[in-house]
Structures are given as C-alpha cells and as structure tokens.
Amino acid sequence: MLHYADSMAGLPADDVLVARLRSGDEDAFALLLDGWSGGMLRLARSFVSTEASAAEVVQETWLAVIEGIDGYEGRSSLKTWVYRILTNTAKRRGIREHKVVPMSSVDDSGPTVDPSRFRPAGDPFAGHWWQFPPSWPTPEQGLMSSEVRAYLAEALAGLPERQRLVVVLRDVEGRPYDEVCELLGITAANQRVLLHRARAFLRGKLEEYYLEEGS
Amino acid sequence: MSLDCRDFVEQVTLFLDGALAPEAEQDMIDHLALCDGCERYLDQMRQTARALEDLPADALPGDTRSTLIDTFRSRRA
Ligand SMILES: [Zn+2]
Numbered sequence: 001m002l003h004y005a006d007s008m009a010g011l012p013a014d015d016v017l018v019a020r021l022r023s024g025d026e027d028a029f030a031l032l033l034d035g036w037s038g039g040m041l042r043l044a045r046s047f048v049s050t051e052a053s054a055a056e057v058v059q060e061t062w063l064a065v066i067e068g069i070d071g072y073e074g075r076s077s078l079k080t081w082v083y084r085i086l087t088n089t090a091k092r093r094g095i096r097e098h099k100v101v102p103m104s105s106v107d108d109s110g111p112t113v114d115p116s117r118f119r120p121a122g123d124p125f126a127g128h129w130w131q132f133p134p135s136w137p138t139p140e141q142g143l144m145s146s147e148v149r150a151y152l153a154e155a156l157a158g159l160p161e162r163q164r165l166v167v168v169l170r171d172v173e174g175r176p177y178d179e180v181c182e183l184l185g186i187t188a189a190n191q192r193v194l195l196h197r198a199r200a201f202l203r204g205k206l207e208e209y210y211l212e213e214g215s
Numbered sequence: 216m217s218l219d220c221r222d223f224v225e226q227v228t229l230f231l232d233g234a235l236a237p238e239a240e241q242d243m244i245d246h247l248a249l250c251d252g253c254e255r256y257l258d259q260m261r262q263t264a265r266a267l268e269d270l271p272a273d274a275l276p277g278d279t280r281s282t283l284i285d286t287f288r289s290r291r292a
Contacts, residue, residue, distance in 0.1 A: 033284070146271075
C-alpha cells in the first residue's frame, strides 16, 4: 500500500527507484533523500537523546542504503527496508547513549479518559458521560491550522517513549501495523495498547487547546 | 446498552483498526447509534490521528545532505 505522503511526493514505484539507484542516478537518490529524511529524523529522535545524534543516525542509514542497495531483494517495500536499517541503527546508538527503550512489556495501564467524566456506580446511568466531550471547531478545508500542528508536535514530545515510537510510526509516518510490530519487536496487542494511549493523550491535549482558545 | 461510555472510549483504537471480535464490534456500533458523546469522542480520535499525518517534518541539515549526495556520486556513479 502506498502511503499518501509518498503518492503526494510523486515517487516512482519501488522497482523503478531501485533500478535508478543501482545505476547511480543522482536525481533518484536526491528525491528519496528529500522525501524521507524528515520522517526518518523524527523517528530517530524518539530513540536517541539529541537532534544532532538523530541527524547522525539518519546519515548513517543513508550511507548503509548507498552501500547496500545491491543487496535489497524486494521482499519488503523499499521504505520498509530503509526504516529497518534506521531502526536498527537508532537502537544501537540509543543503547550506546544509555537511552534504552524497553519494548517488551506493557506497563501502561489504567483508563485513558479521566474517570470523573463518567457517572459513578450506583447512578442509573453509571459509566456514561456526565457531559459530552466539548465539540471542536471545524477546520477549514479539513486541515488544522499550523498553530494547532505546532502544538500537537510539542504534545508528541511529551509522550512516554514507547507510545511516541508507535504513534509516530503508525499515524505520523503511516507505516502499516505489521511493519511497526517488526521494527519495534512488539506484539500486535501491545502495539494497539500503546497506540490507543498515545492517541487518547493527544486527543486530550487538543481538547485542552480548543477549550483554552474558546475561553 | 451492554456497553457503557467508559468501556467505549477504551476500545476506540481497536474499533478503528477493525480488530474487535464481531460481537464486540456490533456493541460499539449499537452504542454509537444511541450516544452522541461517544460518536463525538470517536470522531475526535479520528481527527487526532489525521492531524498527525499533516505534521511538518524537519529537514536534514544542508551540509549532511550535500555530503550524502557526494558520497552517492562517488560510490555509485
Ligand atoms: Zn457513550
């Protein structure tokens, strides 16, 4: 499946791209570099401790792509292959920097919405909203303003690492869920818990933002 | 309703991923038909996920970019 960002960027199909890279087509390399590095930086940033370190991870990844493109067998999409190199590089460096993200256990538990927003036991409508979540303004042309997006990017940085990695890969980068399981070495169930907690947290942040804006 | 709002909000991601068992999915649909609050919550979770697609990405530092292009040229051309 082609992610929307790639179809927008007008990248050629994988086999065309790979053939062009192998034949030393510099334009094809630049196209990939400019199309994917931004997302790769953001992902790398979730593994390592500084922007500079993230940029080095991305650089190291591209160097590995240059050296290794002849060995790409097309068993996964080119982007999956590149992201796998990136994730492995970032994990190695994260460990060196003692910033290890343990992915094996789900320690995130408890409700994702404040329980006081629901009617308590004993109430005839126990477990139902006291008040519906406040409505949000309808964004123009379906796009949120750049201010909202900047706010969201900041909120993303406040997430626990494991949740951030999952939501960045799934929602920001649009990677399919089986690839995310493979890249992070987690189960589908674990991934959905982390994704749910991350989205619920970010939804809450947007709610705060709109409440503030409306007051 | 067999499902209350407090349960509904915890199953939204499974529901959007199509990962619920058929009966649990039907419970969600039945609840949605009766509850405007949860319909709004679901829509806001969807909007949140969609807003994340539009986040601006940083660019690679200019010197890193040119180093990589140079390396590509010398290794592959
Ligand atoms: Zn409800």
